[in-house]
Amino acid sequence: MSVNADKMVRVFERPRSLTDAQFSYCPGCHHGLVTRIVAQTIDELGIQDRTVIVAPVGCAVTMYEWFRCDGIQAAHGRACAVATGIKRVNPNLIVFTYQGDGDLAAIGTAESIHAANRGENITVVFINNQIYGMTGGQMAPTTLVGQRTTSCPDGRNAQLAGYPIRFAEMIAQLDAPVYVTRQALYDQKRIMAASRAIKKAFQCQVEGKGYSLVEVLTNCPTNWRMSPAQSNSHLMDEVVRAFPLGDLVDRD
Amino acid sequence: MPKGTVAIDQERCKGCGLCIAFCPEDVLAYSAEYNRSGYNVVYMKEPERCIGCAFCAQTCPDIAIEVYRERKPRQR
Amino acid sequence: MAEAAICAGCRAYFGYPITPQNEILEYMAARMPAVGGAFVQAESEVAAINMCYGASAAGVRTMTSSSSPGISLKMEGISYLAAADLPCVIINVARGGPGLGNIAPAQGDYFQATKGGGHGDYRMIVLGPATIAEAIEIVMLAFDLADKYRVPVMVLSDGMLGQMMEPIKLAEPVDPGLLPAKPWALTGASGRRPNAVTSYAMDPRDLNRINTKRQTRYRQIEEKEVRYRETETSDATIVVVAYGTVARIARTTVKMARSQGIKLGLVQPITLWPFPYAPLRALSNQVNTIITVEMSAGQMVEDVRLAVCDRAETPFYGELGGLVPTPKDILREVQRNVS
Numbered sequence: 001m002s003v004n005a006d007k008m009v010r011v012f013e014r015p016r017s018l019t020d021a022q023f024s025y026c027p028g029c030h031h032g033l034v035t036r037i038v039a040q041t042i043d044e045l046g047i048q049d050r051t052v053i054v055a056p057v058g059c060a061v062t063m064y065e066w067f068r069c070d071g072i073q074a075a076h077g078r079a080c081a082v083a084t085g086i087k088r089v090n091p092n093l094i095v096f097t098y099q100g101d102g103d104l105a106a107i108g109t110a111e112s113i114h115a116a117n118r119g120e121n122i123t124v125v126f127i128n129n130q131i132y133g134m135t136g137g138q139m140a141p142t143t144l145v146g147q148r149t150t151s152c153p154d155g156r157n158a159q160l161a162g163y164p165i166r167f168a169e170m171i172a173q174l175d176a177p178v179y180v181t182r183q184a185l186y187d188q189k190r191i192m193a194a195s196r197a198i199k200k201a202f203q204c205q206v207e208g209k210g211y212s213l214v215e216v217l218t219n220c221p222t223n224w225r226m227s228p229a230q231s232n233s234h235l236m237d238e239v240v241r242a243f244p245l246g247d248l249v250d251r252d
Numbered sequence: 253m254p255k256g257t258v259a260i261d262q263e264r265c266k267g268c269g270l271c272i273a274f275c276p277e278d279v280l281a282y283s284a285e286y287n288r289s290g291y292n293v294v295y296m297k298e299p300e301r302c303i304g305c306a307f308c309a310q311t312c313p314d315i316a317i318e319v320y321r322e323r324k325p326r327q328r
Numbered sequence: 329m330a331e332a333a334i335c336a337g338c339r340a341y342f343g344y345p346i347t348p349q350n351e352i353l354e355y356m357a358a359r360m361p362a363v364g365g366a367f368v369q370a371e372s373e374v375a376a377i378n379m380c381y382g383a384s385a386a387g388v389r390t391m392t393s394s395s396s397p398g399i400s401l402k403m404e405g406i407s408y409l410a411a412a413d414l415p416c417v418i419i420n421v422a423r424g425g426p427g428l429g430n431i432a433p434a435q436g437d438y439f440q441a442t443k444g445g446g447h448g449d450y451r452m453i454v455l456g457p458a459t460i461a462e463a464i465e466i467v468m469l470a471f472d473l474a475d476k477y478r479v480p481v482m483v484l485s486d487g488m489l490g491q492m493m494e495p496i497k498l499a500e501p502v503d504p505g506l507l508p509a510k511p512w513a514l515t516g517a518s519g520r521r522p523n524a525v526t527s528y529a530m531d532p533r534d535l536n537r538i539n540t541k542r543q544t545r546y547r548q549i550e551e552k553e554v555r556y557r558e559t560e561t562s563d564a565t566i567v568v569v570a571y572g573t574v575a576r577i578a579r580t581t582v583k584m585a586r587s588q589g590i591k592l593g594l595v596q597p598i599t600l601w602p603f604p605y606a607p608l609r610a611l612s613n614q615v616n617t618i619i620t621v622e623m624s625a626g627q628m629v630e631d632v633r634l635a636v637c638d639r640a641e642t643p644f645y646g647e648l649g650g651l652v653p654t655p656k657d658i659l660r661e662v663q664r665n666v667s
Contacts, residue, residue, distance in 0.1 A: 003257060003259060003320050006323070007322065007323055008256075008257060008320035008321065008322060008323060009320065009321055009323050010318060010319070010320050011256075011304060011306055011319050011320065011321045012306040012309040012310070012317070012318060012319035013318050014315050014318075015315075018315070022263075022264060022314065023313070023314055025313060025314075026266075027266035027267060027268035027291065027313075028266070028268030028269070028270055028313060029313055030313065031313070032312075032313025032314050032315070033311070033313050036313075036315050048517070049516050049517055049518035049519070050516035050518065051516070052386075052514050052516065054382070055526075061528060062526075062528065064522075064524060065524065067522070068517060068522055069516075069517050069522055070514040070515070070516060070517050070522050070523045070524070071514075071522065071523075071524050071525075071526075072381075072382065072385050072514060072524070072525040072526065073412075073524075073525070073526035073527065073528050074378065074381070074382075075378060075381075075404055075405065075408050078374070078375070078378035078381075078405070081370065081374075081375040081376075081378035081379045081381075081382070082378050082379070082381050082382035082385075083382060084368060084375075084379050084382065085340065085342065085366075085368075085378070085379035085380060085381060085382025085383035085384075085385075085386070085390075086382040086383065086385065086386045086514065087382075088340065088366035088368060088379075088383065089339065089340050089365075089366045089382075089383045089386045089387075089388040089390075090386050090388075090515065092516075093386070093514070093515075093516055110371050110372055110374075110375065111371070111374075111375050111378070113371075114370070114371040114375065118368070185311075187274075188274060188307050188310060188311070191310050191311060192310075221268070227269065228268040228269060228270050228273075229269055229270065229273040232270075232273070
């Protein structure tokens with residue numbers, strides 16, 4: 001479909017820091033939005049040639065392949081430790097981790113908390129879709145009470161498996177973190193707010209201010225057994241009640 | 253002449269429908285076409301109502317949509 | 329050993345407290361920042377080894393140290409280092425085990441170190457120092473071998489050496505800036521294609537190709553990097569095989585035996601992987617008995633038996649629980665096998 005160039009100006013295009021690769025995510029998955037927003041941020045801050053991506057184990061395990069940046073794949077849960085190692089030996093690099101709720105708030109809890117507590121000058125992008133996506137929809141620390149998953153088929157029972165863990169709030173209790181926020185992507189306003197928040201987090205790092213965490217409430221149409229549009233409503237009506245949105249720490 | 257238009261990359265589109273839900277002017281809809289991966293791709297059903305707001309592109313998880321807006325006479 | 333690492337150009341250390349290797353952590357806490365290197369006391373040995381994974385991927389000579397239980401926690405990380413072809417030096421000041429055990433010297437981690445304590449087909453060069461002087465050389469060597477072959481290298485010491493003070497001569501410090509370049513390192517894709525450090529290969533054909541290539545490197549290591557020391561074996565009629573602290577003790581036993589007219593020889597493997605099979609195979613045609621002595625229930629003895637097969641007797645004498653054999657203890661075993 002040719003566009004009449006002299007009559008029309010392009011107002012939205014693919015970020016330059018992304019290759020032409022197609023994302024491996026399921027149809028309608030918010031992972032793709034966060035990946036694009038991060039790429040736009042890298043473009044806007046002009047840091048493509050010194051960014052290092054620390055990928056998790058999970059749906060985003062090969063996400064660094066889609067960026068024109070150096071990347072490393074960390075063992076499950078250890079991304080914040082790997083990022084610490086990289087940043088400490090080369091502070092000029094912009095280092096960010098991209099982790100799911102299982103990676104960051106279950107197996108990687110210690111690494112995630114202590115990197116924040118040390119105030120590592122890194123950015124943590126935390127994708128909270130309330131289940132383990134890659135492995136087929138098991139219960140995660142962030143699964144809502146009553147939410148059915150493949151490993152809590154009758155719905156999460158708080159007496160047996162506790163309550164959804166609010167990781168951003170936990171990190172917000174620490175003294176070192178500079179910017180901690182929770183965002184979402186279920187409507188146009190949220191997408192714009194999330195973009196601003198992710199850019200602000202990366203700016204904290206670029207300006208050497210210290211640790212930043214952006215928790216993003218995201219969907220999982222496949223494992224939630226919902227259409228992408230329904231998953232947005234679920235986020236707006238249900239999930240946000242357990243995970244309030246907004247900035248929790250802003251010492252920027 | 254419509255204020256805006258979009259270009260949807262047929263092969264990137266996974267037919268998730270988010271752009272259809274987000275479009276404030278109900279411009280987009282599922283087409284009768286399927287791409288190589290078997291996804292039912294989206295098209296501009298009502299192209300003349302497009303205002304170039306880019307809501308569709310902003311919510312597309314696969315960056316399959318490019319958005320164009322009418323060049324204002326003042327814009328050099 | 330920590331100063332040797334710094335001399336070798338190590339500029340990143342990540343550790344965690346565990347006796348009997350705290351002195352390395354404490355030394356690095358002061359010294360590493362002083363030389364402009366990175367130092368972090370991590371929240372766990374698991375975190376520490378993964379920090380090494382990051383720092384090494386960024387192209388810097390990196391080290392961690394721990395003791396037996398901590399080394400167990402690092403096994404997944406070591407498998408990742410091997411799988412991503414990342415150089416790293418890991419010091420294990422082994423202690424009594426299994427479980428919490430005690431802090432006495434022991435050699436019960438041989439299998440874990442040489443037969444792959446982590447998952448998947450990988451090997452790690454393992455070096456066993458018997459004296460502080462040897463340890464200094466070995467740490468310097470470890471960094472060179474790690475970079476040369478892009479493999480993790482373990483210095484397998486024990487609590488005895490860990491608590492010892494001996495005069496040593498330090499080598500000339502290496503300037504990290506002059507070390508060979510690492511084009512694969514993560515330094516920011518500026519003016520080059522992005523680098524990726526990963527061990528993930530979903531397509532079995534890719535993983536097969538990657539692993540096969542790594543195995544050929546292991547064969548080269550087995551061909552070129554075997555190191556061992558022989559003491560009075562040329563006319564020996566009976567031989568003892570021991571590494572690390574036990575080898576040091578056995579040197580005294582050789583003198584004692586020789587004064588009693590027993591022609592005892594000693595073979596001290598320095599590389600525990602690649603293991604010195606050849607010299608032992610040769611000696612098995614010269615002597616009737618090759619005794620393996622370890623501070624364990626018998627682990628290296630299996631490699632000795634692989635080398636010797638049935639060409640000679642391969643009895644084993646071991647002390648458990650952190651007990652250290654004396655030269656007399658070893659001499660008694662020799663005498664028992666001579667008569």
